[in-house]
Amino acid sequence: MKTFINAFRFMADNPHLLLAKTGEHLELSGAALGIALVLALPIGLWLGHLHRGLFVAASVSNVGRALPSLVLIAFGLTILGVGFWNNTAALVVLAIPPILTNAYFAIDTVDRDAVEAARGMGMTGRQVLLQVELPLGLPFVLAGIRIAAIFVIATATIAAVAGGGGLGQIIVNQASYGLSGVVAASLWVSALAFLAAFILSVIRRAASPRPVPLP
Amino acid sequence: MIVAGGPVIPNFGSGSSCEVNNGWFCTDWVRQHWSDTLQPALLQHVELAAIAIGVGFVIAFALALVGFRFRLVDPPIGIVSDFLYTIPSLALFQILVPFTGISLLTVEIALVSYTLLILYRNMIEGLRAVPEDVVDAARGSGFTRAQTFRRVELPLALPAILTGLRVATVSTISIATIAPFVIAKGLGQPIYAALSQDIFKTEIFTAGGMVIALALVADGLLVLLQRRLTPWVRA
Numbered sequence: 333m334k335t336f337i338n339a340f341r342f343m344a345d346n347p348h349l350l351l352a353k354t355g356e357h358l359e360l361s362g363a364a365l366g367i368a369l370v371l372a373l374p375i376g377l378w379l380g381h382l383h384r385g386l387f388v389a390a391s392v393s394n395v396g397r398a399l400p401s402l403v404l405i406a407f408g409l410t411i412l413g414v415g416f417w418n419n420t421a422a423l424v425v426l427a428i429p430p431i432l433t434n435a436y437f438a439i440d441t442v443d444r445d446a447v448e449a450a451r452g453m454g455m456t457g458r459q460v461l462l463q464v465e466l467p468l469g470l471p472f473v474l475a476g477i478r479i480a481a482i483f484v485i486a487t488a489t490i491a492a493v494a495g496g497g498g499l500g501q502i503i504v505n506q507a508s509y510g511l512s513g514v515v516a517a518s519l520w521v522s523a524l525a526f527l528a529a530f531i532l533s534v535i536r537r538a539a540s541p542r543p544v545p546l547p
Numbered sequence: 548m549i550v551a552g553g554p555v556i557p558n559f560g561s562g563s564s565c566e567v568n569n570g571w572f573c574t575d576w577v578r579q580h581w582s583d584t585l586q587p588a589l590l591q592h593v594e595l596a597a598i599a600i601g602v603g604f605v606i607a608f609a610l611a612l613v614g615f616r617f618r619l620v621d622p623p624i625g626i627v628s629d630f631l632y633t634i635p636s637l638a639l640f641q642i643l644v645p646f647t648g649i650s651l652l653t654v655e656i657a658l659v660s661y662t663l664l665i666l667y668r669n670m671i672e673g674l675r676a677v678p679e680d681v682v683d684a685a686r687g688s689g690f691t692r693a694q695t696f697r698r699v700e701l702p703l704a705l706p707a708i709l710t711g712l713r714v715a716t717v718s719t720i721s722i723a724t725i726a727p728f729v730i731a732k733g734l735g736q737p738i739y740a741a742l743s744q745d746i747f748k749t750e751i752f753t754a755g756g757m758v759i760a761l762a763l764v765a766d767g768l769l770v771l772l773q774r775r776l777t778p779w780v781r782a
Binding site for chain 2: 401482485515517
């Protein structure tokens with residue numbers, strides 16, 4: 333218990349350190365999540381729209397789950413060397429599977445009748461995807477992004493062993509910061525993960541289609 | 548901390564030229580260190596993951612029984628398991644250390660926590676998806692509540708439960724790689740050692756490849772189990 337009291341004291345004594353590390357943490361996580369979104373979201377949505385590539389979507393998620401974060405970080409470091417990009421690349425690889433798979437299944441499982449109706453009204457494939465399928469599948473798409481965000485924030489912590497900045501630097505450096513500092517940074521990064529997960533849950537709820545009252 | 552640059556001389560005694568130059572992959576190193584480094588780490592890794600999955604399965608099943616029978620407790624259980632799932636693994640280890648010390652228990656508590664969300668969700672959703680008509684028919688033909696559960700609801704929920712087990716197994720094997728931040732066990736240990744010894748590539752690729760292979764093999768074995776137990780499901 334004493335460690336925890338000291339951990340909070342550490343937070344009170346070192347707000348600048350923690351804020352600076354949080355900034356680095358968010359920079360790394362945000363860059364990785366952004367790149368993963370740009371790469372994976374269009375592919376997932378488009379494959380779902382075509383109802384093709386079930387095998388791709390399923391294997392990406394299976395293989396993705398089997399890739400341990402420390403292994404990805406270590407591979408990134410070995411192949412790309414120390415720097416910002418080795419960790420970013422590892423995090424991107426980790427974030428792609430949940431985004432791609434959820435986007436695929438979100439669109440693939442949209443009510444076929446709704447899609448047929450939209451086509452019958454003369455919508456093009458692109459319009460069907462953007463105006464019918466995407467709004468209906470959005471909660472599920474966002475659920476995938478939420479999982480990816482949780483993974484990325486957690487793994488950005490581990491990236492500290494490969495020269496990545498962020499809150500992990502305090503956690504892996506007990507020699508300098510003591511156990512109270514380590515616990516303080518651990519609590520802090522957990523709070524960061526909760527906050528990100530919470531914000532994405534709120535967005536997801538807001539994006540859920542509500543039944544429209546019939547006239 | 549890892550320091551870049553400088554001559555790369557792995558700390559493995561008088562190695563071959565490949566080892567001294569830290570080549571991309573030195574087969575002789577793997578052959579030499581299979582029995583003293585890699586194999587023990589593999590066995591420890593299996594042990595770490597097996598304990599966590601076993602304990603996690605039992606806890607999740609007990610929770611699912613309660614959450615299925617009493618709908619009121621389902622949301623809180625879901626929220627707590629989601630909460631645990633969100634904590635970054637490295638942070639959870641360190642938060643537990645003041646309570647359970649630098650021990651296997653610390654690692655296992657963390658690993659078990661991460662299995663709960665996946666296992667619990669799949670169990671509850673599998674049980675909920677059992678059609679009411681089927682349950683009514685069973686009850687109508689004189690099955691007690693316990694019999695209905697054991698002989699109707701549970702078998703029908705089995706595919707979902709096994710899918711959850713597959714996901715939980717693969718992710719536990721993956722997360723167990725972080726264990727060396729607390730105790731020197733599992734395949735993360737050689738990776739961690741190689742990172743601190745001037746990024747010795749062969750060891751990183753071998754141990755990393757072994758973790759991934761272990762996860763895929765475990766997943767494959769569970770697929771076989773799935774086919775055996777639920778032959779009516781065409782995957």
